[in-house]
Amino acid sequence: MLSYKAPLNDIKFLMEDVLDFYPHFEKFPEFEEATPDLIDAIFQECAKFCENELLPLNQSADKEGCHFENGEVKTPKGFKAAYEQYVAGGWQSLSHGLEYGGQGLPPSLGLIKSEMMGTANWSWAMYPGLSHGAMNTIDLHGSTKQKEKYLTKLTEGTWTGTMCLTEPQCGTDLGQVKTKAIPNGDGTYSITGTKIFISAGEHDLTDNIIHIVLARLPDAPEGTRGISLFIVPKMHSDEQGNITDRNGVVCGSIEDKMGIKGSATAVLNFDNAIGELIGPENKGLECMFTFMNTARIGTALQGICATELSYQNALEYAKERLSMRALSGTKEPDKVADPIICHPDVRKMLLTQKAFAEGGRAMIYYAAKLADTIEHSKDEKAKKRADYRLGFITPILKAFLTEVGVESANLGVQVFGGHGYIKEWGMEQIVRDVRISTLYEGTTGIQALDLLGRKILLSRGKSLKSFSMEVLGFCKDKSMISSNPHKRQMNKFIWPLSKAVANWQQCSVRLAMKAKKNRDYVGSASVDYLMYSGYVVMGYFWAQMAQASYEKLAGEVENRDFYRAKIKTAEFYFERIFPRIKSLSATMMADPKSLMQLDQELLSFL
């Protein structure tokens, strides 16, 4: 059975000691209630809900799955009750605007809440999670009337929402969308088409589901420039928000998947369903992309959630399971064998998980602060800066953290040996659940093209330059030439980090030059380039966490072991994980010829 305890100490460390969340909140008058006391109290409540209500449904939901019959979906046992408790607790409204019933707390806190819930039970957390996307769309692009009609219900959690993008013939390539929207003459539209892979597209948690649908108006231009966005509710409602009759959208089936089995993935058939246009005609994709970054950070989270859950359980197992004697000499002579945590390779696997969980958490929280600024700052320049930075870091977070999440979950299975393969323990479920994360919301390959092609090359390296200036600034500030009292200890992090950043810049310039002559360099380098970037960014956060820990240890602090452990984990990261950039640095620069020269007919001779 899986166990989970919310990492409240780590959350506090990041918010207070590393990322200065409270000075950050103080910049926004509307966040004046977001004090350490309130937030501690909220997170403690949240932890209880996750540990006591969501976690126990994690493995049972995987076993049971969702049930589909006659267009209706029944979620696994306990999901509905947990959702009702969630709504009653006001969790859905936590970081949404006061205007439509939200509690107005910072978006970053909503993300931290999502992390805990997603770790305890990712499948369950997808139902409320998808709503945030729909809410953001309506909030940013909806008319006042639309906001009044939909946003209040969604903020309460009385209704949930979805994003309907994918169709059978296209996922990434949304220019191929075929779903049609025909004006009815009364301001509404008749939507007809098939959408697939719609998470939370049908379920029994709420009476209504608000679909945000990509579709084409008649005579719309071909491709991506002819797509508009529509609100299509499952049920119509009257002025008072009471549900009236059924709209023309029906769930045709749900997918039988590798994992996240408690989360219903629906095929939705729209047959002259009544919809409302949201945002300008033919600008549907632009509207969608305005909050794509936040959605993708929400998916990046899954990598961390899987890593944390797998780590916590692998660690306990490794302390208990007895096998062989330590090569360096018997550790527990009174037992039949030593616990496997004595073996260096088991420790390597555990520390890899630990380094990814904690390093990734820092990366996510950094992005969450940017999201606060983007959504709440009155300073247009600061807002733009944050948006630019978030745009740069998002593909790295999404792809890198989900890839290392898959790796970590697999390491968790490996620590358990053969038992890791048995369902009962839950470790293999984490592997199956997290496997989707490198696929949805843009595959790793798509994130990598976004990073190298759009964010780096199109900006002529500006976004990288600005980020690497930040990192190098930190390095200079903490290094031998500075007044940092911990500079001697920090050197082991600063030196490889600054070297790696310099190489990152150089490789980027070289790739830009090569790509001018041969566009295939972009695609051939992209994934290795992204993973390189990920290790460097994570290295930056590990260095910051080490610096913060040295600072705390220099003062009077109670939980000294906590800070010592951070520093030692940083050492592990830089010695055992960071050198992965060496290989990536070589392979990303390889000529695309080795990929492109083989005619596709010659790839197999069967």
Place this chain on the structure above:
Amino acid sequence: MLSYKAPLNDIKFLMEDVLDFYPHFEKFPEFEEATPDLIDAIFQECAKFCENELLPLNQSADKEGCHFENGEVKTPKGFKAAYEQYVAGGWQSLSHGLEYGGQGLPPSLGLIKSEMMGTANWSWAMYPGLSHGAMNTIDLHGSTKQKEKYLTKLTEGTWTGTMCLTEPQCGTDLGQVKTKAIPNGDGTYSITGTKIFISAGEHDLTDNIIHIVLARLPDAPEGTRGISLFIVPKMHSDEQGNITDRNGVVCGSIEDKMGIKGSATAVLNFDNAIGELIGPENKGLECMFTFMNTARIGTALQGICATELSYQNALEYAKERLSMRALSGTKEPDKVADPIICHPDVRKMLLTQKAFAEGGRAMIYYAAKLADTIEHSKDEKAKKRADYRLGFITPILKAFLTEVGVESANLGVQVFGGHGYIKEWGMEQIVRDVRISTLYEGTTGIQALDLLGRKILLSRGKSLKSFSMEVLGFCKDKSMISSNPHKRQMNKFIWPLSKAVANWQQCSVRLAMKAKKNRDYVGSASVDYLMYSGYVVMGYFWAQMAQASYEKLAGEVENRDFYRAKIKTAEFYFERIFPRIKSLSATMMADPKSLMQLDQELLSFL
């Protein structure tokens, strides 16, 4: 739906052009029938059986699983019929001795047969596969009477066999085995205990199952030196081999697993089951280990099988699925988008699979030739040399090929995007099925300790020296200073390969020295060291395949494209995969301190 065609061209290429199987067979008079014509005919029949009978049961068996009721296991629909066809076709007896009804063909051919069957349906193939282990044990250590009683039935396939090692408290650490064997005074023993994770431990394919069981005699020494080996049949039989009554072994349950669901993994309860001692008292583990290498090669095969199956299906999908335009310019203007195989990163994933499948196949066939020599050579020196070499290369093959098998299967899912996550396509099943391969028959960590601790350090590097002399000999022989007509083209492989081998040797020496002072170096370096070794060994075989292809192309040969494709795949391997050794080379040398310094209580602060 998964498709599969046996790679007969690649098998032929390896046997004839690269690894000189026929001159090798000629060394053994008993293999005189193993001519190219006969073998081609056998493999064509085998391919038909795999493609038409086994493959169609692959996904349905995953869906259905095995059924357990009252101690009995029902295998998935179609398994029994396929098994009967297999036995009727004489497939089980292919490479077993004539004396007990075998066909006496080389063991290497048995392995190639197992590869095809395992690719088409690994779960099914485990039932006859496990028998080979039992047969080898009886063949090597059984008395004439035991051989007569059991070997004929097992060779026919009328009965199957198992290996019963693992118990709830121990898998790797067999010294903890508790199952007891009490002498009955009549030469038989009463076996009592619980064995878990017994593949093919109970099923409905045959009327009898012969268990080979590790157990302790009364007053046996503690630990590994007090374990003996027993033959414990599920059903007793009379002198004529007719089944009589039930023995005291009952299947208590079967495991609910991540994958290989068609393969029953049994908990076996032995309650005063009657068994016969096989081999000397207290020498059970030694007896087991005599054929552990071959068993592990059989498991290494799973990495290749998964890679091949995933590659074949991903390749077809990549040619058909249309998404986006190639960055280097539209490839298919008359279609709505270009097929995804135009995108460099998709090609990178496919070529990675291809390089691992074909490179891994060469490694396995090399090992298979060694097995022929070990089992059939009359030249004791040659036999010993082969055994030594196989012992060195086995942990590399087992761990490296299964690790890259897991990677490849995941890449196959990634090529399919979101569809890869849906069961229907079968791609996610390959990931689930192959995931067991790095766990059973010794985890990757155990293989790595075997390699670095036993095979390298205990032999003072002799085994590595002898193998690397072979590789460096090849390098010298094909390089610029030789008379090789293809030396100019071969240089791009020879140079990095010989450099990597030199570094391999240096690192080994340095690790040996460090390990003398600190034993934890062995465990901390081991897995990275093993993976480094794997990439180098695979590089050696890719270089050999390239050389063989150049040689073929220099002559009059029909399928020139086949050889060109081999060379280009070798180029891909050396440019995009081989550089992974750079990072491994760094991390394996890191001080174990970064793994060991954190007290286990400080690994978490929840």
